[in-house]
Amino acid sequence: xxxxxxxxxxxxxxxxxxxxxxxxxxxxxxxxxxxxxxxxxxxxxxxxxxxxxxxxxxxxxxxxxxxxxxxxxxxxxxxxxxxxxxxxxxxxxxxxxxxxxxxxxxxxxxxxxxxxxxxxxxxx
Amino acid sequence: xxxxxxxxxxxxxxxxxxxxxxxxxxxxxxxxxxxxxxxxxxxxxxxxxxxxxxxxxxxxxxxxxxxxxxxxxxxxxxxxxxxxxxxxxxxxxxxxxxxxxxxxxxxxxxxxxxxxxxxxxxxx
Numbered sequence: 001x002x003x004x005x006x007x008x009x010x011x012x013x014x015x016x017x018x019x020x021x022x023x024x025x026x027x028x029x030x031x032x033x034x035x036x037x038x039x040x041x042x043x044x045x046x047x048x049x050x051x052x053x054x055x056x057x058x059x060x061x062x063x064x065x066x067x068x069x070x071x072x073x074x075x076x077x078x079x080x081x082x083x084x085x086x087x088x089x090x091x092x093x094x095x096x097x098x099x100x101x102x103x104x105x106x107x108x109x110x111x112x113x114x115x116x117x118x119x120x121x122x123x124x
Numbered sequence: 125x126x127x128x129x130x131x132x133x134x135x136x137x138x139x140x141x142x143x144x145x146x147x148x149x150x151x152x153x154x155x156x157x158x159x160x161x162x163x164x165x166x167x168x169x170x171x172x173x174x175x176x177x178x179x180x181x182x183x184x185x186x187x188x189x190x191x192x193x194x195x196x197x198x199x200x201x202x203x204x205x206x207x208x209x210x211x212x213x214x215x216x217x218x219x220x221x222x223x224x225x226x227x228x229x230x231x232x233x234x235x236x237x238x239x240x241x242x243x244x245x246x247x248x
Binding site: 074 | 159161209228240248
């Protein structure tokens with residue numbers, strides 16, 4: 001499953017720096033049928049998702065990715081599911097939070113979009 | 125998405141007590157095409173998955189589920205993706221570990237089987 005892992009790595013290498021530097025640039029990754037669950041809140045569609053991400057209650061954020069695991073998600077199309085765990089440094093790193101995030105990525109025109117996105121903080 | 129959440133809840137209500145009390149009983153939930161990634165190790169097929177789970181390096185384990193989030197995973201079949209976070213109490217609770225686990229559940233004959241299963245400990 002080397003290819004699946006390479007896709008997941010390329011995705012997270014793009015996603016988290018984009019999130020940390022310019023959340024609006026994540027727009028290219030979502031579609032109208034995309035779903036985001038952010039700390040239990042359910043949001044659907046690219047416009048609503050980007051609006052949610054832009055208005056999160058922190059200004060500066062840095063993601064440190066610790067693990068990325070991927071599996072093929074379908075027998076018929078080259079979709080994949082990805083589980084990420086890592087750390088979130090919010091507003092100059094005063095708080096280090098653990099997070100867990102799950103994606104389903106769907107192939108489209110030689111790239112992938114995010115069909116499912118579930119984000120959770122993990123409290124110790 | 126009430127129905128999706130009910131399915132996810134029913135699944136986790138069955139899965140974790142079964143894991144904690146008799147791991148071999150999880151056999152009914154996996155198929156030959158099922159995939160498990162356990163702390164980076166990739167395992168395929170019901171026989172190999174149950175063998176792996178039965179031989180994990182702890183005798184007693186209790187899962188405490190903290191969050192369960194679910195989303196529909198497909199436009200054409202009633203599959204769902206589930207992200208679980210929680211705590212793992214290993215061997216009489218001397219160690220409390222955080223975990224994160226992702227499933228894709230596929231409907232089959234009125235019930236669901238696990239197509240994708242990714243488990244990770246989350247270190248603080």
